[in-house]
Amino acid sequence: MTTIAGLATARGFASGPVFVYRGDGQVPVPEYLVERDRVDDELMRLKRAVVETKRDLETLISVLRQRTGRSDVRVFECHLMILEDEALKEETKGYVVRDRLNAEAAVRKTANGARQQFERMNDPYFRERVRDLDDIERRVLKALTGFSSGAHIEIRTPSIVVADDLTPSETVQLPRELVLGFATNGGSTTSHVALLARALAIPAVTGLVDITARVKPGEVVLLDGTNGAVTLNPDESTIRQFNDLVERQLELTEDATRGAPAGTLKSGGDVPIYANIHPGVPLAGIREQGARGIGLYRSEYLWLNREMEPTEEEQFAAYRDAAKFAATLPNGGEITIRSLDIGGDKLVRGISSKEANPFLGNRSIRYLLSHRDVFRTQLRAILRASVYGHISILYPMVSCVDELVASSMVLNDVKAKLDDEGIPYDRSIRVGAMIEVPSAALIADELARHVDFFSIGTNDLVQYTMAADRGNESVAHLYQPTNPAVLKLVRMTVDAAKRAGISVGVCGESAADPIVGVLWAAMGVDTLSMSPTYIPLISKILARLTREDLDEYARVPENVPPGETAHEIYDICHSWLNTKIPNLDDILI
Numbered sequence: 001m002t003t004i005a006g007l008a009t010a011r012g013f014a015s016g017p018v019f020v021y022r023g024d025g026q027v028p029v030p031e032y033l034v035e036r037d038r039v040d041d042e043l044m045r046l047k048r049a050v051v052e053t054k055r056d057l058e059t060l061i062s063v064l065r066q067r068t069g070r071s072d073v074r075v076f077e078c079h080l081m082i083l084e085d086e087a088l089k090e091e092t093k094g095y096v097v098r099d100r101l102n103a104e105a106a107v108r109k110t111a112n113g114a115r116q117q118f119e120r121m122n123d124p125y126f127r128e129r130v131r132d133l134d135d136i137e138r139r140v141l142k143a144l145t146g147f148s149s150g151a152h153i154e155i156r157t158p159s160i161v162v163a164d165d166l167t168p169s170e171t172v173q174l175p176r177e178l179v180l181g182f183a184t185n186g187g188s189t190t191s192h193v194a195l196l197a198r199a200l201a202i203p204a205v206t207g208l209v210d211i212t213a214r215v216k217p218g219e220v221v222l223l224d225g226t227n228g229a230v231t232l233n234p235d236e237s238t239i240r241q242f243n244d245l246v247e248r249q250l251e252l253t254e255d256a257t258r259g260a261p262a263g264t265l266k267s268g269g270d271v272p273i274y275a276n277i278h279p280g281v282p283l284a285g286i287r288e289q290g291a292r293g294i295g296l297y298r299s300e301y302l303w304l305n306r307e308m309e310p311t312e313e314e315q316f317a318a319y320r321d322a323a324k325f326a327a328t329l330p331n332g333g334e335i336t337i338r339s340l341d342i343g344g345d346k347l348v349r350g351i352s353s354k355e356a357n358p359f360l361g362n363r364s365i366r367y368l369l370s371h372r373d374v375f376r377t378q379l380r381a382i383l384r385a386s387v388y389g390h391i392s393i394l395y396p397m398v399s400c401v402d403e404l405v406a407s408s409m410v411l412n413d414v415k416a417k418l419d420d421e422g423i424p425y426d427r428s429i430r431v432g433a434m435i436e437v438p439s440a441a442l443i444a445d446e447l448a449r450h451v452d453f454f455s456i457g458t459n460d461l462v463q464y465t466m467a468a469d470r471g472n473e474s475v476a477h478l479y480q481p482t483n484p485a486v487l488k489l490v491r492m493t494v495d496a497a498k499r500a501g502i503s504v505g506v507c508g509e510s511a512a513d514p515i516v517g518v519l520w521a522a523m524g525v526d527t528l529s530m531s532p533t534y535i536p537l538i539s540k541i542l543a544r545l546t547r548e549d550l551d552e553y554a555r556v557p558e559n560v561p562p563g564e565t566a567h568e569i570y571d572i573c574h575s576w577l578n579t580k581i582p583n584l585d586d587i588l589i
């Protein structure tokens with residue numbers, strides 16, 4: 001028996017036979033010199049392959065539009081754009097005409113050049129786009145050679161898909177009903193396989209060293225996406241323990257919709273739990289997990305993977321549909337739409353400018369205030385959608401009062417224009433500020449005068465407080481939600497909200513960590529919002545605690561002697577929860 005550790009990318013368990021997918025490198029690339037008088041024929045062959053690829057992609061897009069969410073389709077729209085990029089086309093033709101390379105070799109040479117450019121970029125988002133390039137290259141080569149690969153993944157029985165990494169088209173073309181889980185050598189948190197796995201609630205473990213070489217097709221493995229491990233050749237007792245975990249996870253999810261609303265405490269009262277989502281994710285899953293509503297709608301995903309900005313109509317339709325859906329959720333039904341949060345790790349082609357320090361640059365609310373047309377269009381779309389549900393607006397990355405004053409002027413202008421045009425909107429729409437920069441927490445009292453609620457974004461708050469890039473593995477040890485400095489800023493924010501009589505929630509992923517999420521609830525936040533698959537877990541823990549327990553828990557880190565590290569505080573909190581909930585570790589599985 002061998003257990004390989006990896007990244008716990010998407011929660012859940014699966015056991016089953018392995019389907020090893022070796023997509024890359026399967027298309028043979030012949031390389032030869034074209035006779036001088038055959039160059040025109042070769043160009044024609046290249047042209048035909050591009051036309052055929054374009055047709056295939058368009059068919060795929062129309063099929064996918066019916067089957068999956070919009071963001072999946074956008075990936076292929078982006079592939080179409082790469083395919084039709086004039087500069088790339090000219091470069092490829094040049095290799096045929098000037099160097100008399102055959103079409104396949106010319107395509108590979110162009111793709112290699114573009115790949116090197118992407119890989120040199122110091123940004124995980126763009127590095128991830130190498131996959132898009134691989135994908136489109138493979139399609140064109142397939143059209144040229146007639147060699148079939150990648151487009152059809154011959155998976156026939158329910159299996160755990162093991163791969164080096166998966167391109168977007170490979171991932172979305174896998175038949176959902178036959179995929180029990182994903183296990184990949186590569187993959188990061190921005191990889192398509194990670195995003196899709198979480199959105200579709202398929203367990204996934206990524207970053208497994210050499211898994212493709214270590215498994216045999218058909219052998220049964222155990223995949224634990226909750227803890228990030230894959231076990232090969234499991235013995236009888238490991239299988240029994242694993243099945244027990246699977247059973248318990250199932251019960252947990254079933255409880256999520258059967259029991260009291262998510263976030264209900266043992267003593268009555270609650271800390272309602274909402275879902276973090278982005279456009280393109282099938283919404284139905286969040287109902288199954290018991291979400292009360294959508295606590296964070298990351299609107300910037302409407303901008304990713306595309307050249308043109310989404311129009312007002314496109315945005316309106318997306319916000320309206322999400323708001324209508326949220327309104328059907330029992331026990332809540334609100335949706336908080338965050339205005340465009342680009343910059344930093346979320347670069348958008350065409351509008352993210354090249355900056356030496358993008359994490360500290362013209363991003364999020366700063367970008368919107370310096371591009372008022374973009375801001376106005378978005379606010380207009382949100383306001384128009386607000387009559388279809390219970391929408392709130394959330395401004396990202398606020399760092400000073402001026403930004404809120406300026407934003408509210410823009411909002412008032414947009415409202416006045418809608419009034420002139422006789423277009424209805426929710427006149428009591430609530431407006432909030434993300435607290436994700438230390439300065440915002442430090443001046444929370446002043447900010448609270450300008451908004452109806454705070455939403456604490458711990459993903460960024462931790463990064464900016466600790467000066468530790470949230471995506472950089474080499475400083476991951478400094479990324480500490482329970483660092484006393486972070487705890488202090490959260491406490492200041494909560495206290496300021498209480499003094500001002502406004503609500504405060506946490507929408508950073510730390511809310512999904514049982515020890516930390518429950519600590520935020522104990523420290524007095526009114527709501528939690530997280531990836532949907534984690535809602536049943538946090539809900540189950542809260543259901544075992546009374547308000548008095550939470551009050552006591554809030555004092556635990558306060559009573560930790562000064563000088564203790566974030567890890568010690570985490571462990572002390574864990575132990576305290578263990579004493580209150582003796583079977584805590586069974587729930588955490």
Ligand code: PEP
Binds near residue numbers: 457507
């Ligand atoms: C956060 O920073 O905690 C947050 C929720 O925003 P995002 O992860 O989208 O930056």
Ligand code: MG
Binds near residue numbers: 436457459460
């Ligand atoms: Mg953030």
